[in-house]
Amino acid sequence: MEPFRMDVNKYKEMLQKYLYTKDENALYQAGQFSKQTMRHNILPEEIINIHIQSLKEIYPDLPPTIDDSLNFLLETMISYGLAYQEFISLREKQTELESEIAVAASMQQTLLSTKKPNVPGLDIGSISVPAHQMNGDYYHFVKDRHQNIGIAIADVIGKGVPAALAMSMIKYSLDSLPETMRNPSQVLQSLNRVVERNVTASMFITMFYGWYQYETCTLHYASAGHEPGYYYSAKDDRFYEMKTKGLVLGVSDEANYEQVKVQLEKNDTIILFTDGVTECRVGERFLEIEEVLEVIKAHMHLPAQEAVDKVFRHFERLQDFQLRDDFTLIILKKQVS
């Protein structure tokens, strides 16, 4: 940017031209001048000052009262100028913060990224869409050398940066669990102690943890106050709610988590999600869980990844659909018996 000089003579010329001719073009020039001063962060009182100087040069015999009133105006504008300066510095800070958040969001994606495990006979699909820049939902897979897999899906209360920070805590606690600790109820108990010690009074995390045993095709699971998932039995052609007792993480260090197991047969499907799915609104109305399951069922014949993607697209396309909360959906489908 070229340096900008507040040129009294130039301003005087503009003013004079306007006063003598009332020419619209002079007004246009004044507009341009004002834009230029803003671009160069010139304070309002400096403009008034230059106006006073020009006016005095054009009319050397200004009545003293007018002269005084102009000084009065100058004083008045000084506070305004301070506020304007503050505005400029806030605007700069905001740009800075926005770019920092963008960096943090992409870092979050890298830190929390998880690889969908490849297990023979199990088709897995997952999607997680944040409602805001940073995701408060989290899912994580681990696989051991016997093809057993651990599945975690969690939702941190609140949104944005604090939620994302809490998520990192969960991720590293999960990573640091000993490999022998697979029991979902034990895993949740251990995480609960970490969360309880490290969050503020009104913060909590809901989480589902499942351990799928490859040899027996059995899913063991427990839930810390997480939105219950569903088990679809192909034989019965119906959904069963996977409800278990367990308090959300971070509220009481004495919480216990009930553990349940389900044996998967061919084409049986496990559906896990966060409340972003069940709390979807269409206009003023909430989606009922039955409607959500109906949509999932209509896509279940597809490969699992395609199914979750299409389910989300389906909701997204609904008229007046608003994503108020982060949306995470995981589907596990048993393929061969």
Place this chain on the structure above:
Amino acid sequence: MNLEIERLDNGETKILKVNGEVDVYTAPQLKEALVPLTKQEGAKVIVDLENVTYMDSTGLGVFIGALKSTKEYNSEMRLVSMHDRVRRLFEITGLDSIMNIDTTVRGGK
């Protein structure tokens, strides 16, 4: 959506009547009204949720914070007249097992 909170005290018992939706935007308002009441030694606080049609997890967080504060200050908190949709949230999260929730008075849908 706005949240309105009325304070209707009945002798020693402090009653908060909450109207509207408790979500991430309005929860701070509820927290401001509720938590100081639970910090009064031995206070009895009733939160009437009959006119709360929606609550998200941030709202639950406010009640968890308030519950922790009742333990610290030896006060009591009771939640009454919950809508089914709101009640379901307390059930799923297991909070119904640690909070005093009145099951007799129930708000219709």
